[in-house]
Amino acid sequence: MKRILLLCFVFFTAFAFSALAQRTVSGKVTDDTGEGLPGVNVVIKDTTLGTTTDLDGSFSLTVEEGATLIFSFVGFESQEIEVGARSVIDVTMGGAIELQEVIITGQGAGISKNRVATTVDVVSGADLENKPLTRLDQVIQSALPSSQILMSSGAPGTASIVRSRGIASAALSTTPIIYIDGVRVDNLNTASQLNVGTGGAQSSALADIPVEAIDRIEFVKGGAATTLFGADAGNGVIQIFTKKGTAGKARFSFETQLGANKGTADYFKYDATGDIVFRTGFTQTYRVGASGGNENVTYNFTGSIFGDNGFREGIENQRYSLRTTINASLSEKLNLTSSLGFVKNNFTRLPNANTSFDRAYGIEQGLATGTFGLSTNIPSDWTADDINIVEQLISDVARTVDITEVVTRFQNSQSLTYDPTDKLSIKGTFGVDYRYSKAQDITTNEYLIVQQSEAPGTTDQGSIEVAERNFLSTTGSLNIQYQESINDFSFITIVGGQFFRNDDRQTEINATNVVEGSKSVNNASEVTAEDFIQTVTNYGYFGKENVGYKDRYFVDFGFRVDYNTAFGTDVGGQFFPSFGASYVVSNEAFFDGLTNVVSFLKLRGTYGEAGNFPAPFARAANLAVNPFLGGTAIQPFVPAAPNLSPERVKTTEFGADIRFLDDRISVGVTYYDSKTEDALFTAPFAPSFGLSARQRNLGTISNKGWEIVTSFNVVKNTDWDVNLNLSYNTVENLVESTGGAAEFNIGGFTFLGPFVTEGLPLGYLRGAQPTFDESGATIDVERNTDLGKTLPDFFGSMTLNVTFKQRWSLFVTGDYQKGGFGVNTNEVLRFFRGLDDDRVPEASKGVSFFDLGGVWVEKSDYLKIRNISLAYSMPNEWFNDIVKNVRVSFTALNPINFFAATNFDPETTGAGARTQNAVNVGGFGYGTFSAPRQYLGSIKFNF
């Protein structure tokens, strides 16, 4: 019976194949210069079957008799070709369409970049393709030419400083708000309000935005360009668009990346520190991808697993991520896009920076000889016995420390677009971002004894600290876009509304006198808990009119009216206007003769306002309620603030975009003048009021500067393509007014830290400046004086991209800053331990360090090469077409650092932000490790 069934199957199979009369068609797709075009979609008409061309532009496809192939590629007109009897079809893609880049963020809906009067930085999927980076802020570090991304610590998943155009707010982190496919997501880039005390290793929500699925990133700077985001976007907006897939046969990719991590010892004073503390860590990344679809449905899926066992024992990270985006035409007029992402991050951490338990930096700062039984605290003089003791200490700490953090995150976005006519488009978007993090610090008695903090035999000092954060953000928006052309005029009208709601709920549990070995807070003699709840809803409506005349004169007007639950009770809707104009001079007839030299020239100018809403519930007359000695302590805290309003960032910018020699050189120049009015300052009341400080609309902050972005196509021929991008940005920041309030501290120490005061840059370093006489004695001390600003005078980035024969590519990125200052806090601590250098003369060594602050302030200039990457794409004939493309690359991350400071990394900052989402101006080189050197090798297969 079984044999009969098998025969039947073979028979029917043979019959089916003979009936279809299939055969193979192959060919090559080229552009009009004869160059092979890789990645061209070749689809069999009226089917979901198809392929894409390989690196040489070649394709091969099995088709039925009478089939028609559709060849499509971005930037070219599609072609339909009947196969007929041919088995070889070579196609030349002609009719290159001059693509105009479309900008979405800040515009309400997609709009041609030419019509936009503000600067928008765009990172394309192709830019991201070959970067072996795993977190968003690293990805954009050198890709955004007018922004700075400073990695505050080299520990995985920790906070960074992201800023552009100076510091517009003393109340908020400079990190822009982040949208993924139209949905606002958690952008917390500081420690959460409740967290375990690791002394500065503060986890960031940017660490779990997966980078694999990014198709494109748009960044609009705060102020003029972000008016349509209203009271939420004074610091700018980053919008991420995920890959939606392209029609054609399913395409698969698999990538493996293996690498070694080596801690950067560049900033250490003693060689022993790096030798003892660092080890060679191992990283591994595995990525899979699938994309494809047909005319009606496209899809893209990515998944990755990442592991990093740390350049120091005790620092580890594993990450798992998945994202799927599906785009479906429900009808001719209705389109649905759905995107869903999941990320899980596991971290283990060590105490660092602001804790005396950081024994690794303790080496640099002089371990107490008596405590640890060392012959000296000078690492360069250590004997073999001393080194053994310290190695054992570091190893014991790593063995007994138990600080972990787990992050789980889901994001989704649903968009429904309805296009009733060619001119009218209605788009509704709804989505959520849910992020759960749990940090746990189990301090055992053994750990405390190892740390020499408790005497041997101690059994009652064990503790467990658990901090959980649940964050849910919900976003909904509705945009209506109408386009009309009348004679030489073109109109784009956009109206819409948007809301988002953030629910942030945190709990912290502290258990003391925990039974040794327990990992549960239940096994403790005393357990306390606290929570933190912050809810805010922002909602408003907006409109924008963009008018073009003869495709070269454009003006736009926009506004947003915002309501927010954090506004004072007497504060109603807030109106944010914008106005802009641009002029594409090169589209003028009189310019025709010049286009050989100047291929494009656009002048633009704009004015716009955006805001930052106050801290939720700051408007209420809150009492402080605390548990105290078994009772409930109620105390006056802050008075009500019925007029608490958003701070307003008002920006005027002018600029020009010029491209020369057939676009081989491009220059963008922008001058911006930004003023934050009603700036939210948490300045103290006069102490005689006995009231705690809270946000008040007190200040005026100004930021001015130039942004110059250049791009040079140095060589372009059949073999070589060499591109160099350079940027130069200036920033002049000033607190114009504190509204009569006294100056206040926003980080660091009170004896030496960043302050806000009238007439000086925001976050200037305030401390004492001593004057020494010839003998080195301190003859004068000027206390609380200006020791330098933390913001640089100028900064920028550079990118070199070299391609040879479309197979080899070299990619180098770097960035720099100059003119700012930072505190060499490590050296302050060395002073305490008698390991200081000669900056404090012998005759002044007895002077209080409070009066010596100025000696530890140093220039924070640097030039860092972040990435050198060499890649090779292997010819597919090596693999007999089984594998479409194999790409091998070798990358060195953070290979070269030049810096002005004596021995601290001007980029790292151990101090962190004072409270959740508070401003962090950096400038505290302090007890935390810099981003490690990484040497990565990766191999990627496309099937």
Next chain:
Amino acid sequence: MKKIRISLIVFCAAWLMNGCDLTDPTNVVNPNVTEETIVGTPNSTSLWMVGLQRQMALTYNEVLVIGELATDNYVNTQTFFNQAFDALDIRFNDADVNALAFDIADLKESANTGINAIHPGDTEATNAQLAELHFHRGWAYLLAGEIFKTLPDVPGEAAIPAATHIANAISDFQAAEALDAANASYKLALARAYYFSGDQANAVAKAGEAITADAAYLRTVEYDAVNLPDGDLQDALQDRGNFDDLQPLPSLDFLDPKQYAISATEDSPIYIQKIEEAHLIIAEGQIADGNLAGANTTMKAIIALVGTRATATFDDSVEGRTNDATTSTFNRPDVTTATVAFAGEAARAGLVLDRTAPVTIPVISGTSLVDADIDALVTEDDYLEALYLMRQEIFIAEGRRWMDLGIKLPVSEVEQLSNANITASDITAAVPAFLPTNMDAITYDASTAGAETCVITHNVNAILVANKADAAVLPFH
């Protein structure tokens, strides 16, 4: 038919809209407690009193650390606690000056709100609670007068002199006493306020009444080691362990650390009122009156009283005394064989403890003086110097020494920048010119094991007595 259809549509629309209640995104609930939720509610005074106790703990954290540093009691070897105060360099822009003024104002305004709003609206409130509210406001005034040269009373208004704050304190303590006449605390508080205002007769009288009311009286400020605030001075004296800490004058080594970690969940309290103070005031009155025999009896009674006070034995080995070899400046005596002398005076033994073994420390009051020392006193100045040594030893780590030294803080920079009524005179400190700025200076010679010697450069009590006529110190002289 059309009407029915319209009605149906309206009905359906209303039905659909009903669901909006479930999806209203603007509904946010402030999880915090606001003033409206407490004023006028039963038992609100009890909650408010706990708040005042907590504020007392916060205030004492500020008073104690900078207060002890601004004296010869403690030296700040290398900590982030204030270092300028250690050298008597007290400026209006010092953050601690502002923090202390803030805490005192917070205490006073909290008590004010309690007296004027909370207590009247609380149907369950008692007279004893009202007395305590007055005590706390009076204590805020007392600290303002004892510590600051001038300070605003009304928020944002002009700064008023210390004497007016002390007078306000006396009014509040009297109001408390009127409400709860048997309470020794209010009598002792009045004695202290009168003492600092130089009113010897009233001070001595109230001191006597306090002893009669409770001959062993103690009042504490408690810390909450679990929920915070925990004790900052304890942190500075003991807990910081191997990082760094405040070190006592070697002659006071046997009294340190008065505050220690009782357990992982319990910090030591601060004794803000002790009946010893009443005896000390009486003795000083007797010396001022030339009644040395009376003073002799009183001071021996104090020694006897101190002898009844509790001690604690605990492991203080982590704190240690000797710092790194590279920072020999901070090397200090840490063996029982070490002797301590003021420069030019006889060396004394038995003042230094061995911290490698468990130490026994008087946690309420301690003194190195014995009856024979009192009997050996001859002149009025001898008695005064011994009495001020007693005050120093008994009140160590309780924030009292700087008051005895006559140090007065200025109005803070933040107040000056935000309050137009502050004058140039308000923002300068008052530090008696006769006080040496290196009060903590010592030399320690440990070269001969078993015969280690420590010499303290200044005998500050002798300096005080030599300047007893100065208005800033020794109020009965």
